[in-house]
Amino acid sequence: MQTPRGAHIGLTGGIGSGKSTVARLLVERGAALIDTDAIARSLALPGGAAIEAIREAFGSDVIDSSGGLDRARMRELVFADAQAKGRLEAILHPMIGLECNRQALAASGRTTVFDVPLLAESTHWRTRVDRVLVVDCSNETQVVRVMSRSGWTREAVLAVIAQQASRERRRACADAVIHNDGLTLDELAQHVDMLLAQWAPVEQSRRSSGARPT
Ligand code: ADP
Numbered sequence: 740m741q742t743p744r745g746a747h748i749g750l751t752g753g754i755g756s757g758k759s760t761v762a763r764l765l766v767e768r769g770a771a772l773i774d775t776d777a778i779a780r781s782l783a784l785p786g787g788a789a790i791e792a793i794r795e796a797f798g799s800d801v802i803d804s805s806g807g808l809d810r811a812r813m814r815e816l817v818f819a820d821a822q823a824k825g826r827l828e829a830i831l832h833p834m835i836g837l838e839c840n841r842q843a844l845a846a847s848g849r850t851t852v853f854d855v856p857l858l859a860e861s862t863h864w865r866t867r868v869d870r871v872l873v874v875d876c877s878n879e880t881q882v883v884r885v886m887s888r889s890g891w892t893r894e895a896v897l898a899v900i901a902q903q904a905s906r907e908r909r910r911a912c913a914d915a916v917i918h919n920d921g922l923t924l925d926e927l928a929q930h931v932d933m934l935l936a937q938w939a940p941v942e943q944s945r946r947s948s949g950a951r952p953t
Contacts, residue, residue, distance in 0.1 A: 744848065747869045747870075748852045748853065749864050750765070754900060757884075757927065764931045769850065770849060771846030773852065788834055790802065853867075859873075859911075865912050870914045870938060872915050876920040915938075
């Protein structure tokens with residue numbers, strides 16, 4: 740018999756929404772965290788699994804002297820050639836998927852949180868997980884948080900927000916939304932606890948029936 744797996748939760752949110760903070764709270768409560776951004780970055784580091792395929796697709800120009808992806812050069816390419824982004828994603832996405840599967844298997848039995856910044860932009864992730872959790876807050880809160888966390892200017896934060904999915908689009912794919920505006924960190928933790936308690940019976944019934952929750 741296969742070991743039952745814990746719920747798979749897709750976690751997303753705009754920059755400064757508090758997504759990483761919620762991820763940390765979930766980990767503190769026993770969840771395994773799979774960070775898709777970190778996986779994508781590590782694939783393109785020197786010696787990373789994607790480096791040779793990237794070199795083949797784009798040439799040695801995009802590989803820096805240490806043998807990793809030259810991100811600045813790649814950004815220029817993507818800016819100049821609309822298809823380059825798709826070609827890079829076609830290399831990275833299957834590898835990210837494989838590594839996610841590997842890490843999810845290693846977490847077997849535990850609730851597993853997939854931190855996916857671009858979840859709302861992809862249909863793949865919504866079908867891959869049992870539940871989608873969106874951390875949401877006003878654009879103004881995002882600006883204030885990122886300015887104080889990272890020392891960015893207001894304009895720089897607004898530019899990133901404009902590139903990301905809108906709050907409406909993100910919320911439209913959510914099974915649950917945590918409104919992280921005007922909450923203390925303790926209150927945010929309470930929301931996470933409530934959500935886990937709310938989802939636990941669903942998880943229990945999924946395990947006993949072997950079915951994916953609806
Ligand atoms: P994201 O991962 O969505 O970019 P973070 O989780 O890093 O955002 O949060 C951005 C900043 O805001 C961090 O410094 C974090 O500590 C802070 N923060 C997030 N939520 C709250 C909250 N409810 N109360 C106080 N600070 C918060």
